[in-house]
Amino acid sequence: MPEPLLDLANIDKSYGGNPVLRRVSMDLLPGEVHCLVGENGAGKSTFIKILSGAVRPDGGTLRLAGGSYSSLSPQESMRLGVSTIYQDIELIESLTVADNIFLGHELPAGIPGTVNIREQERRAGALLDMLRIRLDPGEPVENLSTAQKQNLQIAKAMHGEARILVMDEPTVSLGVDEKKALMRLVRELRAKGLGIIYISHFLEEVFDIGDRITILKDGEKVGTYDVAAMTADKVTRLMVGRDASQFFSRERSTVGETRFEVSGLSCEGVEDVSFSVARGEVFGFGGLVGSGRTELAEALFGARKRLAGTIILDGEKLAPASPLEALRDGVCLLTEDRKRLALFMNRPLSENVTVAHNELFGGALLSFALERAQVADMLAQLKIVAAGTDIDAASLSGGNQQKVAVARWLLCRSEVLIFDEPTKGVDIGAKAEIYRLMTDLAAAGRCVIMISSDMPELIAMSDRIGVMRGGRLAGILPGAKAREEELIRMFMG
Amino acid sequence: MKTMTRRKGRTFYKQQWFILMVVIVAMAAATGIANPKFFSVRNLVNILEQISTLGLVASGATVLMISGNFDISVGSTIGLSACAMAMLMKRDVAEPLAVAAGLGVAILCCLFIGANSLLFKAPSFIISLACVGIYRGIALALTGGTIQTIYGKFEYLGSTRYCGVLPLLFIVSLVGYLAVHFILARTRLGRRVYAIGSNRNAAFLSGIAINRNLMTFFLINGILVGAAAALLLSRVGAVQPATGAGMELRAMGAVVIGGAPMTGGKGNILGTFTGVLLMGVISNVLNMLQVSPYFQDITFGLLIIVSLAISAMSQKWQK
Numbered sequence: 029m030p031e032p033l034l035d036l037a038n039i040d041k042s043y044g045g046n047p048v049l050r051r052v053s054m055d056l057l058p059g060e061v062h063c064l065v066g067e068n069g070a071g072k073s074t075f076i077k078i079l080s081g082a083v084r085p086d087g088g089t090l091r092l093a094g095g096s097y098s099s100l101s102p103q104e105s106m107r108l109g110v111s112t113i114y115q116d117i118e119l120i121e122s123l124t125v126a127d128n129i130f131l132g133h134e135l136p137a138g139i140p141g142t143v144n145i146r147e148q149e150r151r152a153g154a155l156l157d158m159l160r161i162r163l164d165p166g167e168p169v170e171n172l173s174t175a176q177k178q179n180l181q182i183a184k185a186m187h188g189e190a191r192i193l194v195m196d197e198p199t200v201s202l203g204v205d206e207k208k209a210l211m212r213l214v215r216e217l218r219a220k221g222l223g224i225i226y227i228s229h230f231l232e233e234v235f236d237i238g239d240r241i242t243i244l245k246d247g248e249k250v251g252t253y254d255v256a257a258m259t260a261d262k263v264t265r266l267m268v269g270r271d272a273s274q275f276f277s278r279e280r281s282t283v284g285e286t287r288f289e290v291s292g293l294s295c296e297g298v299e300d301v302s303f304s305v306a307r308g309e310v311f312g313f314g315g316l317v318g319s320g321r322t323e324l325a326e327a328l329f330g331a332r333k334r335l336a337g338t339i340i341l342d343g344e345k346l347a348p349a350s351p352l353e354a355l356r357d358g359v360c361l362l363t364e365d366r367k368r369l370a371l372f373m374n375r376p377l378s379e380n381v382t383v384a385h386n387e388l389f390g391g392a393l394l395s396f397a398l399e400r401a402q403v404a405d406m407l408a409q410l411k412i413v414a415a416g417t418d419i420d421a422a423s424l425s426g427g428n429q430q431k432v433a434v435a436r437w438l439l440c441r442s443e444v445l446i447f448d449e450p451t452k453g454v455d456i457g458a459k460a461e462i463y464r465l466m467t468d469l470a471a472a473g474r475c476v477i478m479i480s481s482d483m484p485e486l487i488a489m490s491d492r493i494g495v496m497r498g499g500r501l502a503g504i505l506p507g508a509k510a511r512e513e514e515l516i517r518m519f520m521g
Numbered sequence: 522m523k524t525m526t527r528r529k530g531r532t533f534y535k536q537q538w539f540i541l542m543v544v545i546v547a548m549a550a551a552t553g554i555a556n557p558k559f560f561s562v563r564n565l566v567n568i569l570e571q572i573s574t575l576g577l578v579a580s581g582a583t584v585l586m587i588s589g590n591f592d593i594s595v596g597s598t599i600g601l602s603a604c605a606m607a608m609l610m611k612r613d614v615a616e617p618l619a620v621a622a623g624l625g626v627a628i629l630c631c632l633f634i635g636a637n638s639l640l641f642k643a644p645s646f647i648i649s650l651a652c653v654g655i656y657r658g659i660a661l662a663l664t665g666g667t668i669q670t671i672y673g674k675f676e677y678l679g680s681t682r683y684c685g686v687l688p689l690l691f692i693v694s695l696v697g698y699l700a701v702h703f704i705l706a707r708t709r710l711g712r713r714v715y716a717i718g719s720n721r722n723a724a725f726l727s728g729i730a731i732n733r734n735l736m737t738f739f740l741i742n743g744i745l746v747g748a749a750a751a752l753l754l755s756r757v758g759a760v761q762p763a764t765g766a767g768m769e770l771r772a773m774g775a776v777v778i779g780g781a782p783m784t785g786g787k788g789n790i791l792g793t794f795t796g797v798l799l800m801g802v803i804s805n806v807l808n809m810l811q812v813s814p815y816f817q818d819i820t821f822g823l824l825i826i827v828s829l830a831i832s833a834m835s836q837k838w839q840k
């Protein structure tokens with residue numbers, strides 16, 4: 029066996045008396061993809077943040093690059109060849125793609141203290157080409173979509189001499205195409221002898237590229253296994269602690285009359301889209317990232333100016349000019365970018381859950397008893413793991429943050445629920461829970477519109493699938509008969 | 522992992538206001554030993570009176586800063602509003618009417634900043650920076666730059682002391698604190714203050730009407746600033762356009778000392794209250810110890826830095 033690149037031994041960490049990691053150990057060989065899996069809040073991100081220097085462990089040792097450390101600073105970690113892609117996007121919006129890639133080690137120009145922008149953009153372009161990422165190096169990051177930002181994070185991590193690459197849920201906001209490109213990239217890097225720690229809630233990815241797999245549960249290590257010797261069912265069982273089906277199959281209720289009708293809708297990024305959703309229907313939207321799905325959702329929610337088209341709910345014409353009006357009309361939207369567009373990171377979990385409900389139904393005075401009941405109900409329904417209801421959203425794990433965002437809209441009793449990537453970063457068990465909630469909403473006669481880049485999810489959940497391409501609706505397929513290959517062909521056009 | 526609903530707030534002794542209280546008590550004790558006059562009723566009443574105006578202004582600044590806004594023209598606004606009140610009183614306008622007019626001026630001044638900041642999508646910090654000169658200029662033009670003395674009118678507010686120890690001024694400022702506390706902690710409006718300050722985009726997408734609410738925050742600030750101008754006028758009996766200068770920095774300083782970050786979304790009135798109290802006590806202590814006024818400015822500056830250091834440390838502990 030080759031010498032390990034990395035050996036993390038008996039790592040301990042707790043927050044305010046709540047243990048998050050208990051004596052967790054893991055090693056990493058060169059030329060290996062070591063997957064880290066576990067439920068939301070199991071401690072995966074915390075574990076890799078200890079390696080990247082973002083979090084100080086309470087105990088344990090980190091052995092890498094010939095040294096032994098009890099904790100690392102982010103600079104030390106980078107110097108020792110660890111490059112990390114965090115779950116949340118950490119980019120500087122006002123800088124360009126190239127500037128972000130070279131952030132912290134800018135290329136000097138002639139005059140000391142100045143930056144050679146042209147050379148940076150040239151090299152950034154070469155790196156992006158090598159990674160097969162289609163991005164303009166001179167583009168400001170604020171103009172990029174979430175998936176493009178995710179790609180940029182990867183490019184940024186690849187720049188420099190990394191020997192250990194850590195990826196925390198890198199595929200959550202990627203489309204099919206980009207996902208494939210990423211998998212190919214990971215394989216190439218492995219072939220070059222890098223060690224890769226890969227965190228994902230998608231087991232098919234784990235089985236696709238993983239060599240070994242370490243399972244965490246409640247902050248403790250269940251074990252490390254060879255991927256070849258495991259099955260998806262076994263992993264699920266070890267992770268969740270019970271048998272759980274990985275593929276949700278939805279009981280389809282009969283759909284009723286048309287309730288929600290959109291015709292000829294245009295806005296910036298979307299042209300002439302018409303579709304309708306019937307009582308009890310889940311209408312899915314598929315397409316490549318950037319095909320105009322999110323823009324369409326925002327236009328329906330009054331968050332983006334509509335240029336043409338009508339929206340009808342139960343025979344009444346809607347023309348929401350703001351999200352508040354849309355909510356009053358009975359339309360809500362779960363946004364895709366939870367950190368930037370959904371959560372109040374430095375406010376308590378409870379406020380994050382109740383904010384929209386308060387706007388819609390609350391009086392001038394807050395009712396704390398009602399809030400407590402609502403929040404407790406949502407914590408239980410969505411199995412949100414948190415040390416308390418008054419802890420800040422920022423200290424929740426990524427998947428639990430997503431559940432908080434979902435909870436906010438479940439409280440609002442809207443007739444039309446638009447979910448943009450509802451299960452982003454959510455674990456297998458909680459995914460099933462969200463699917464069940466969506467099914468229940470539909471069964472209760474609501475209209476559910478789901479945008480998803482996750483193929484199995486799109487096919488399993490949708491009664492019909494609208495395919496968006498280049499801002500237009502390219503076609504509508506019945507969900508039950510849709511095949512992945514056929515959909516991808518339609519996505520590409 | 523099981524879901525827990527157990528409430529586990531930050532233990533009180535780690536919170537900024539508690540640390541400040543300890544500092545205040547320790548400082549008072551030390552000064553009292555050096556100069557027993559510190560604990561005389563007269564001196565304590567004096568402190569309470571001196572911090573009343575600042576208390577109201579800082580309460581308004583608390584609302585604005587939590588919502589991610591700043592009004593650095595409040596000093597000028599106080600000057601303008603107090604001058605307006607004084608000029609009307611000098612012309613024998615009934616006191617309540619004059620105060621109402623001055624209050625209206627202060628409210629308009631604050632709303633003007635909010636409206637411009639919304640209209641031109643500019644940070645209120647910059648707009649209010651521009652307004653510092655505008656409001657002071659208006660006050661100068663109105664008064665011709667002269668001091669406005671009201672000779673014994675409108676004394677009731679400034680001179681009343683219940684049982685000889687409880688100044689009415691302080692009670693008014695206490696009402697200001699309590700009102701803001703009530704708004705922040707118990708009302709939907711308060712939640713909007715925090716939500717907009719924490720993440721404006723998310724607030725908008727959660728159905729919060731941003732424009733209307735921001736104008737309401739500026740309105741609240743205007744009322745408090747106008748009230749502060751009235752207190753000041755009644756206590757001093759004479760004002761000039763420069764009255765109130767520097768108040769904005771001390772008010773914002775008190776909010777920051779109280780633990781609210783400049784980035785918004787966090788903070789509470791208890792922190793601001795202790796921040797104001799600390800400033801009042803330090804100022805008084807420095808006077809008692811006959812420190813030169815120059816050093817007082819230095820001390821306040823350092824105090825703000827030290828309190829920022831405290832918040833930074835306590836955040837690091839949590840990591």
Ligand SMILES: Nc1ncnc2c1ncn2[C@@H]1O[C@H](COP(=O)(O)OP(=O)(O)OP(=O)(O)O)[C@@H](O)[C@H]1O
Pocket residue numbers: 043048066067068069070071072073074075115413414415422423424425426427428453455839840
């Ligand atoms: N700064 C913090 N303060 C308090 N608790 C924290 C903090 N950061 C993380 N936690 C807690 O630690 C636990 C583990 O979080 P972590 O982010 O490591 O989970 P994860 O396995 O990455 O989950 P996910 O799959 O949802 O991303 C969670 O219960 C979380 O609430």
Ligand SMILES: [Mg+2]
Pocket residue numbers: 072073074115196425426427
């Ligand atoms: Mg995580």
